[in-house]
Structures are given as C-alpha cells and as structure tokens.
Amino acid sequence: xxxxxxxxxxxxxxxxxxxxxxxxxxxxxxxxxxxxxxxxxxxxxxxxxxxxxxxxxxxxxxxxxxxxxxxxxxxxxxxxxxxxxxxxxxxxxxxxxxxxxxxxxxxxxxxxxxxxxxxxxxxxxxxxxxxxxxxxxxxxxxxxxxxxxxxxxxxxxxxxxxxxxxxxxxxxxxxxxxxxxxxxxxxxxxxxxxxxxxxxxxxxxxxxxxxxxxxxxxxxxxxxxxxxxxxxxxxxxxxxxxxxxxxxxx
Amino acid sequence: xxxxxxxxxxxxxxxxxxxxxxxxxxxxxxxxxxxxxxxxxxxxxxxxxxxxxxxxxxxxxxxxxxxxxxxxxxxxxxxxxxxxxxxxxxxxxxxxxxxxxxxxxxxxxxxxxxxxxxxxxxxxxxxxxxxxxxxxxxxxxxxxxxxxxxxxxxxxxxxxxxxxxxxxxxxxxxxxxxxxxxxxxxxxxxxxxxxxxxxxxxxxxxxxxxxxxxxxxxxxxxxxxxxxxxxxxxxxxxxxxxxxxxxxxxxxxxxxxxxxxxxxxxxxxxx
Numbered sequence: 001x002x003x004x005x006x007x008x009x010x011x012x013x014x015x016x017x018x019x020x021x022x023x024x025x026x027x028x029x030x031x032x033x034x035x036x037x038x039x040x041x042x043x044x045x046x047x048x049x050x051x052x053x054x055x056x057x058x059x060x061x062x063x064x065x066x067x068x069x070x071x072x073x074x075x076x077x078x079x080x081x082x083x084x085x086x087x088x089x090x091x092x093x094x095x096x097x098x099x100x101x102x103x104x105x106x107x108x109x110x111x112x113x114x115x116x117x118x119x120x121x122x123x124x125x126x127x128x129x130x131x132x133x134x135x136x137x138x139x140x141x142x143x144x145x146x147x148x149x150x151x152x153x154x155x156x157x158x159x160x161x162x163x164x165x166x167x168x169x170x171x172x173x174x175x176x177x178x179x180x181x182x183x184x185x186x187x188x189x190x191x192x193x194x195x196x197x198x199x200x201x202x203x204x205x206x207x208x209x210x211x212x213x214x215x216x217x218x219x220x221x222x223x224x225x226x227x228x229x230x231x232x233x234x235x236x237x238x239x240x241x242x243x244x245x246x247x248x249x250x
Numbered sequence: 251x252x253x254x255x256x257x258x259x260x261x262x263x264x265x266x267x268x269x270x271x272x273x274x275x276x277x278x279x280x281x282x283x284x285x286x287x288x289x290x291x292x293x294x295x296x297x298x299x300x301x302x303x304x305x306x307x308x309x310x311x312x313x314x315x316x317x318x319x320x321x322x323x324x325x326x327x328x329x330x331x332x333x334x335x336x337x338x339x340x341x342x343x344x345x346x347x348x349x350x351x352x353x354x355x356x357x358x359x360x361x362x363x364x365x366x367x368x369x370x371x372x373x374x375x376x377x378x379x380x381x382x383x384x385x386x387x388x389x390x391x392x393x394x395x396x397x398x399x400x401x402x403x404x405x406x407x408x409x410x411x412x413x414x415x416x417x418x419x420x421x422x423x424x425x426x427x428x429x430x431x432x433x434x435x436x437x438x439x440x441x442x443x444x445x446x447x448x449x450x451x452x453x454x455x456x457x458x459x460x461x462x463x464x465x466x467x468x469x470x471x472x473x474x475x476x477x478x479x480x481x482x483x484x485x486x487x488x489x490x491x492x493x494x495x496x497x498x499x500x501x502x503x504x505x506x507x508x509x510x511x512x513x514x515x516x517x518x519x520x521x
Contacts, residue, residue, distance in 0.1 A: 047374060050374075051371050053371075054367075075368070075371050075372050076261055076372075079261060079364055079367070079371075080262070080265050082364060083258075083262065083360065083364045084262075231342055231502050232339050232341050232342045232502065232503055233341070233342055233367075
C-alpha cells in the first residue's frame with residue numbers, strides 16, 4: 001500500500017536506524033587531568049583517537065567512513081582558519097558549531113541523503129584543567145559542551161551511568177594515572193550498559209570484567225593533549241607498552 | 251574538491267576559490283597592490299624598504315644539528331629590529347633558519363608549519379623527510395617571480411633529524427628552489443659569506459663538527475657568529491642581545507636556555 005510521506009515518521013525511522021547502529025560502538029571517555037586532557041577508547045581495526053589541531057582532538061563512535069568525513073572536515077576547517085587568521089582563532093565551538101553541526105543537520109533532515117551514523121567527542125586543551133572543554137556532537141547536528149569529563153556510548157542510558165560514576169569518583173584535578181584508572185572502569189560501565197539495556201547500576205567488578213573481555217580482541221587507545229611539554233606537538237598516543245602498565249591493576 | 255591527499259596548498263586554493271580572496275602567499279607581483287618593481291633607472295634604494303634577516307649558521311653535532319642566528323633585521327643600512335627570531339621549529343624533527351626578506355620568509359614558515367602538520371594529521375603518518383624538502387623547494391620556486399622583481403628573496407637552511415640514519419642532516423637552497431645537502435655545516439645571510447673559510451679551518455684542525463659534542467659545537471657556533479658580526483655590519487653579534495640557538499636530535503627540537511648562552515658569551519669575552 002502506498003502511504004503518504006510523513007516527515008516526522010521519516011525522521012524517527014532515520015534516528016532509530018542510526019541509534020541501532022551506534023549501540024555496538026566502543027564508548028569514549030574523556031577526562032581533563034592536571035597536565036592535559038585525555039580521550040580513552042578501544043579499537044579493533046583502525047585508529048580511533050585523532051589529532052585535529054594544536055589543542056583539539058576527536059574520537060567518535062559510528063560508521064568508519066562517516067567518522068572519516070567528519071574528521072577531515074574538522075581538520076580542513078581548523079588548518080584553513082589557523083593559517084588565514086591565527087591558531088588562536090581555532091576553537092572547538094567554531095569547529096563544531098559552525099563547520100560541522102549544520103552539515104550533519106542537513107544530511108539528517110534530507111530524505112534523499114544517507115544520514116551520518118556518528119556520535120563524536122571533541123576535547124579542547126586550555127591553560128588550566130577547569131578551562132578545558134569537551135563537545136559532544138550528535139548525528140542530527142545537536143551539540144553539547146561539557147567540562148572536566150565527558151562520555152559517549154552506544155545508548156544514552158549507558159552514557160548516563162558512566163557519567164554518574166565519574167561525577168562521584170573523579171577528584172577535582174586528577175593525575176593522568178588516576179584519570180586513566182577511572183576512565184577504564186567508566187568505559188566498562190558504559191559498554192556493559194549499552195549491551196544490556198534497562199540496567200540501573202553496573203557494579204565495578206562487572207565493568208572490569210567487560211573491559212578484560214574486550215581486550216582479548218581489541219586494543220586500548222589513549223590520546224593525550226599535554227599542557228606542559230617540550231615537544232612541538234601537544235598531541236600523542238600513549239604507547240602500547242606503557243598502557244600495559246596501567247592495565248596490570250585491572 | 252576535497253584534498254584527501256593532505257596537500258595544504260590545495261586546501262588553501264580551495265579557500266581562495268570559495269572566498270574570491272587571494273592570500274599574500276599566492277599573490278604574484280602582477281596581482282598584488284604593491285608598487286611596480288623598480289626599473290634600473292629608478293632609485294636603487296626602492297626595494298630596500300624590505301626588512302632583511304642577516305646571519306644564520308647550522309652545524310652538525312653528534313646525533314643532531316645545531317642552529318644559531320643573530321637577532322638583527324635590517325633595511326638598507328638601518329637596523330630595524332634587534333629581537334628577530336630567524337630559527338624556527340617546523341615540527342618535532344625539523345628546524346628552519348632564514349636569511350633574507352623577513353616578511354616573506356615568516357609567511358612561508360607559517361605555511362610550512364601548517365603544511366607539515368596538515369599532512370601528518372590528515373594522513374595519520376608524518377610527512378617523509380624527502381616530502382618536506384620537496385615542499386620547501388616548491389614554495390621557493392613559487393616565490394621566484396617575486397624574488398626576481400627585487401622583493402621577497404630569502405634563503406632557508408633546513409636542519410632535520412633523520413631517524414633512518416640516526417643523525418642530523420643539513421640542506422640549503424637557492425632562490426629557485428634547488429636543494430643541496432651539505433655534509434657538516436651550512437650558513438646563509440650577509441655575514442655567512444665572510445666566514446666561510448673559518449668553518450673549514452675549524453673542521454680541518456679540530457675534526458668534523460658532526461663528530462663533536464653539542465657543548466663544543468655550540469661554543470664554535472657562537473664564536474663564528476661573533477666573527478661574522480665583526481666582519482659584517484648587518485650582523486647583530488652576541489653582546490647586545492643574545493643570539494638564538496636551537497637544536498634538533500632524536501628527542502625532538504630544543505632551545506638552548508638563555509642562561510647557558512649568557513655564560514658562554516661571558517666566557518668568550520673573558521678569555
């Protein structure tokens with residue numbers, strides 16, 4: 001039977017389709033610590049945490065090609081602006097708010113294009129931890145700033161649980177070591193909650209178990225932007241052998 | 251439309267096409283608003299309003315390359331600026347030292363810094379040393395029409411740490427973008443010509459710079475700069491304002507601290 005085109009129904013179907021595909025994504029935990037800002041996630045294939053500009057990095061869940069499109073658009077905009085104006089004018093609110101969000105919204109609302117299957121977390125480094133910024137960018141173009149820490153995961157319920165855990169457990173200005181150990185548990189909580197919906201709490205032991213399982217097949221990936229460094233580039237990935245040390249206490 | 255191969259010039263061309271504006275980097279004399287190039291009959295001082303940086307020196311040491319430069323920038327025989335920084339890191343493995351037209355050189359340095367980082371960030375691997383050298387050639391060749399018209403001529407020396415050879419490497423260029431590798435040391439700028447023989451003398455009597463320690467080579471470099479300042483009025487020397495000294499090795503790019511330089515200058519003067 002031929003049904004008339006219903007705008008609202010169409011958007012709901014698209015949103016449902018995207019949410020189903022995001023659900024299996026590996027969560028990303030961002031925490032601002034004393035000497036920098038970090039993004040933690042796991043990967044099975046390609047890289048997951050990306051340097052965008054001098055003080056900006058990105059990690060996302062979703063379709064690899066869509067993440068790649070978003071990443072390239074962000075890098076292009078940042079470098080264009082950084083050269084034509086100045087590096088100080090490249091800010092996360094400009095990159096997300098003006099360069100990316102409208103394009104996502106357009107693709108999401110246009111029935112003739114495939115929407116982006118993506119949920120992205122941006123982290124912007126400042127001179128003090130309390131001024132660091134996170135931006136969560138959604139597939140429909142909506143974006144939300146956050147301070148101190150931020151989580152993206154397969155479901156909103158999973159994000160809420162991990163966020164609640166970090167809000168209670170995270171000291172005001174953690175060290176990198178402390179931030180990493182809390183991020184590992186938060187990752188486990190978010191992952192477990194996304195896979196088993198309708199859970200109100202996830203015990204820490206179960207979260208660790210989930211992470212240990214994941215690391216049988218996947219690798220941990222942690223990207224840092226360092227506040228004080230002698231290096232020209234503030235961004236670096238923590239090398240695998242160093243990550244092994246942090247995982248011993250898991 | 252999209253520049254997926256990580257070429258920064260391509261990205262900027264796209265920006266120009268979108269905005270209809272021309273960046274100074276891509277402007278040739280024909281389309282810029284600057285006055286027409288001086289003809290032979292006009293005043294010989296016409297192009298000399300341009301500020302020029304003077305002497306920069308690159309010396310190898312064991313495991314890396316040291317760059318030293320005075321801080322003076324001149325326009326004709328006027329000292330315009332005595333805090334010019336002519337030695338600039340391009341990334342964690344590469345240093346560039348600039349002699350000649352200061353404004354143009356800084357624009358190109360800004361471009362190169364972005365170009366190397368843009369490539370590394372978008373392609374998820376650092377640009378190869380060969381790729382970086384080629385990029386420098388490309389901007390110099392593009393600048394040639396300006397240089398020929400008498401404005402914007404500069405000569406860079408590129409110093410890099412080469413992980414494949416675990417050593418420093420030094421490359422110098424001419425204005426058309428031709429690239430030459432030098433085995434042990436390099437220098438550019440008005441003071442450099444005068445002290446060419448001194449490099450040879452030091453290398454032949456004390457051994458190649460590349461075999462000696464950073465501390466020893468730093469002392470030689472400051473001494474060389476002092477001699478250049480004695481022989482060349484446009485070179486700022488080491489007394490009034492401390493020179494810039496940066497080096498690159500396996501660990502990255504570093505600046506020699508002011509205190510170290512001050513001590514060194516004092517010991518040279520005391521001796």
